[in-house]
Amino acid sequence: MRNLIQTVAGKIKKEELGLCAAHEHLSIDLSRIKNDPDTILDDEQGMVSELNHFHEAGGRSMIELTNNGMGRDVKRLKRLSEATNVHIVTCTGFYKDPFIPEFAQGWDQNQFAAHFIREITQGIEGTDIFPGVIGEVGTSVDEIKPVEKALILGAGKAALETGLPVSTHTSLGTLGSKQVDMFFGLGLPKEQIIIGHQDLNANKEEVLDVLQSGVYIGFDTIGKNNYRPDEDRLAFLMDFIERGLQKQILLSADLTRKSHWRKHGGPGYDLVLNKFIPAMKERGVSDDVITDLLVHNPANAFSIKEQ
Numbered sequence: 001m002r003n004l005i006q007t008v009a010g011k012i013k014k015e016e017l018g019l020c021a022a023h024e025h026l027s028i029d030l031s032r033i034k035n036d037p038d039t040i041l042d043d044e045q046g047m048v049s050e051l052n053h054f055h056e057a058g059g060r061s062m063i064e065l066t067n068n069g070m071g072r073d074v075k076r077l078k079r080l081s082e083a084t085n086v087h088i089v090t091c092t093g094f095y096k097d098p099f100i101p102e103f104a105q106g107w108d109q110n111q112f113a114a115h116f117i118r119e120i121t122q123g124i125e126g127t128d129i130f131p132g133v134i135g136e137v138g139t140s141v142d143e144i145k146p147v148e149k150a151l152i153l154g155a156g157k158a159a160l161e162t163g164l165p166v167s168t169h170t171s172l173g174t175l176g177s178k179q180v181d182m183f184f185g186l187g188l189p190k191e192q193i194i195i196g197h198q199d200l201n202a203n204k205e206e207v208l209d210v211l212q213s214g215v216y217i218g219f220d221t222i223g224k225n226n227y228r229p230d231e232d233r234l235a236f237l238m239d240f241i242e243r244g245l246q247k248q249i250l251l252s253a254d255l256t257r258k259s260h261w262r263k264h265g266g267p268g269y270d271l272v273l274n275k276f277i278p279a280m281k282e283r284g285v286s287d288d289v290i291t292d293l294l295v296h297n298p299a300n301a302f303s304i305k306e307q
């Protein structure tokens, strides 16, 4: 069981993962809540060409964190993986309030855990496709709603029982340490915890608190300059690397909109590899560190832990 990663096409050895985008969305529909058709990605042929750009840039794997309630479609992910030769890891989980599907509203932590464990052990929605991560499970801006507390604890319990990692959403990077505390309270090892969107938090002490707990963090909204300029992301990242924390950091762009796609004039899934990495190299970051960020860290973070 050790050192394997569950993809939509079966388990692979962690050495096979290659250059990885650690938090992305290929097939998604947030329009029920966001009321904006830009938040629907359903053009499958278009997804193939967007993924091909990623592959041409050296990308070999993608962690796809669209769960039930966000428009998850695992059969489509499997077709995309076959068409592009990109390893795709899908998830079990629910997002945050108000994206939790109706049938799961009001569940307690044990009901959430039981549902996630069922998908992990029996497959997703009657398919033979299994999740490789629990996520993205999230909290609101500076607030953990009761249902989100149950969700995070349920995700942590499922991770503890199955050995899968759990990957979170923090709103604008807030409450990362609170999420860590909830997982640690369950006894979940730091190696199974990925706290997302920490590049959106401009409070460096808060991000350092999360890092010092030993968990992984996502610098996973790269290119979203409307939330925070990449210059600021880069400045924090350089500082964390200088502090020797580069083994805990994962990179990605978290694209969710039609307008993010190359075909619609957006930056595309290759933006980390083609824009952000060159900017890091210009500032003198070594190839070894970049390989940690893009290859070794995701391979370690997403391999299934022994039970």
Ligand SMILES: [Zn+2]
Pocket (backbone or CB within 6 Å): 023, 024, 025, 065, 136, 254
């Ligand atoms: Zn996301």
